[in-house]
Amino acid sequence: MKLFCLVFRSALALVICSPLAAFSADAVLAEIGKSSVTSSDVQGDALRIPAETRKDILVKPEAVQQLSSNLVIRREVAAEAEAAGLANDPAVQAAIRIARDRILSDLLFARMDAANKPSRQVVEALALTNYNANPKRFDLPEEFGASHILIKSDTPDAKAKAEAILAELKAGADFATLAKKYSQDTSGHNGGSLGYFSIGQMVPEFDAAIRKMQKPGELSDVVQTQFGYHIIKFEGKRSAGVRPFEQVKEVLMREAETKVLNDKRLEYVQRIQNTIKFNQAAIEAFAESNQK
Numbered sequence: 001m002k003l004f005c006l007v008f009r010s011a012l013a014l015v016i017c018s019p020l021a022a023f024s025a026d027a028v029l030a031e032i033g034k035s036s037v038t039s040s041d042v043q044g045d046a047l048r049i050p051a052e053t054r055k056d057i058l059v060k061p062e063a064v065q066q067l068s069s070n071l072v073i074r075r076e077v078a079a080e081a082e083a084a085g086l087a088n089d090p091a092v093q094a095a096i097r098i099a100r101d102r103i104l105s106d107l108l109f110a111r112m113d114a115a116n117k118p119s120r121q122v123v124e125a126l127a128l129t130n131y132n133a134n135p136k137r138f139d140l141p142e143e144f145g146a147s148h149i150l151i152k153s154d155t156p157d158a159k160a161k162a163e164a165i166l167a168e169l170k171a172g173a174d175f176a177t178l179a180k181k182y183s184q185d186t187s188g189h190n191g192g193s194l195g196y197f198s199i200g201q202m203v204p205e206f207d208a209a210i211r212k213m214q215k216p217g218e219l220s221d222v223v224q225t226q227f228g229y230h231i232i233k234f235e236g237k238r239s240a241g242v243r244p245f246e247q248v249k250e251v252l253m254r255e256a257e258t259k260v261l262n263d264k265r266l267e268y269v270q271r272i273q274n275t276i277k278f279n280q281a282a283i284e285a286f287a288e289s290n291q292k
Contacts, residue, residue: 030068035076042067047107109265116264118257126260127252131245138243142199144210145235147175147192150185152228162222162229169219175233184228196238206230 027039045067046054057063086092118126131138151162165182169175176191183192199207205225213220213234220232 029064030072032072032076035072035079037068037072037075041071045071047103051110112264112268113261116261118260120253123253123256123260124249126256127249128245130252130256131248135242138248140238140241140243142240143196143238144199145196145237146194146210147179147233147235148185148187148194148206149175149179149183149192149231150188150228151182152184153226155184155228159222159224159229162231166219166222166231169231175219192233193235196235203227206232210234 024039028036029039029042030037042058042064046058049057057067081087087096149162149165151158151165155161161182165178168178176193179188179192182188185192187194199211202210203225205223209220209223209230209232213232216234216236218234220230220234223230223232
């Protein structure tokens with residue numbers, strides 16, 4: 001008969017070996033003394049895992065083993081706490097009831113969300129409405145593209161080295177090649193490319209230099225900033241505009257769906273909230289007792 005072993009690498013160093021058996025909801029997956037964890041316990045604990053990833057986790061023996069280990073340790077510690085009388089505290093008993101309420105209410109909300117989930121067509125229409133209603137949110141500022149080669153200030157003869165590199169570039173050397181060879185910025189691995197950015201994202205001296213450049217391929221003089229000495233290559237300019245709907249559609253659709261579901265939850269909660277009856281005298285007495 002084949003055997004399988006679960007090795008728990010913890011302070012309790014538990015090893016369980018048993019015959020390989022068919023799945024059972026009551027199967028004991030791990031135990032410490034009188035404390036044990038069953039398949040049902042792991043299924044219950046897994047409810048806290050997002051549904052879209054839960055199944056992928058529960059089909060992996062190593063993941064199930066880790067969940068079982070965590071649960072059985074927690075159960076053993078809880079048993080010791082109960083033996084010490086901690087569960088007799090009324091506040092602790094209330095906290096246990098509240099934890100139960102939280103689990104059940106979260107499950108109900110999840111079921112409500114599944115029932116109220118709008119169709120993609122509805123969500124896309126809401127996203128487009130929100131896009132048209134808030135045009136300034138999608139404004140794109142004027143952007144500049146650049147690459148650079150940086151020689152850090154603490155490099156011996158840093159400025160002279162930067163000027164020598166600039167001379168090589170003016171003589172026809174390839175910018176990306178020299179950036180990979182000499183630049184002390186992480187962008188050097190990418191040929192010095194900084195992509196596109198708006199004014200204000202770089203340090204003032206860098207921004208001032210890029211503003212003066214007009215033609216793609218144009219080189220700056222050596223520019224000194226707090227980081228060192230830069231040689232900047234102008235890559236181009238993008239005019240200010242509005243980001244197209246297609247670029248932001250998925251984000252807006254997620255926002256729209258979330259709002260629909262949250263509105264449904266709020267409507268449900270408000271119906272319950274409207275039936276609350278407060279004992280004002282008891283509330284005030286409680287607050288006063290906690291001032292002592």
